[in-house]
Each structure stands twice: as C-alpha cells, then as structure tokens.
Amino acid sequence: MIDAPETVLVDETRVSCVGEGGALGHPLVWYTIGLSGFVECKYCDRKFVLRGGPADRGPRGERGA
Template structure:
C-alpha cells in the first residue's frame, strides 16, 4: 500500500524550501535539493516538490 503525498508542487529549480505554510502551526523551515529522481519530499509534512520537465538544473 502506498500513501499519496498530501500536496504536490511543481517547481522550476532543484533547490527548494518548505515551512509548512501554516504560520505558527507550520514546521521549521527546511531546505531540500531535488535529485535524480526528479522530486523530493519534505521530511516534516510530506509535501512533494516535483521538478518541471522543462526546468534547468540550478
């Protein structure tokens, strides 16, 4: 059984950050790097950041 990511965001860069976007109810800001898989998930809220197909690696 696989669990779906609660939120998916398509991004244009391999360097992203996540803070839960809920103000005081969010989580500490974490900086993430998208690898060869083409996506990365936040270790706190499981939000998935997917690199756009036409994006250049930064």
C-alpha cells in the same frame, strides 16, 4: 478522511518548505531535488516535483502535465 499531501511543480532543484505556515507550519527546511526528479518534505510530506524532470507526469502518465 485525510487529504493527500500537496504536490508542487518547481523550476529549480533547490526548494524550501515551511509547511502550512503559522501554528500549523514547521521549521524552514531546504531540500535539493536529485536524479529522481522529486523530493518530499520530511515534516509535512509535501512533494516537490521538478518541471520536465523524470517525476513530472500527469494523471495518465504523460510528461509535463
């Protein structure tokens, strides 16, 4: 079974990703979180969610979980 991509809560709208690092990583890439409140890495599908933003929902839909 394939694990779901990692979700990372962040406090800044500018984020970087290098994947798992080492041989399992990918080139350093930078993203800017827009109005959706999240961005997904194009290489590894890691999801960066802006804390307190529109995409910051807990498992039952509560804000700021």
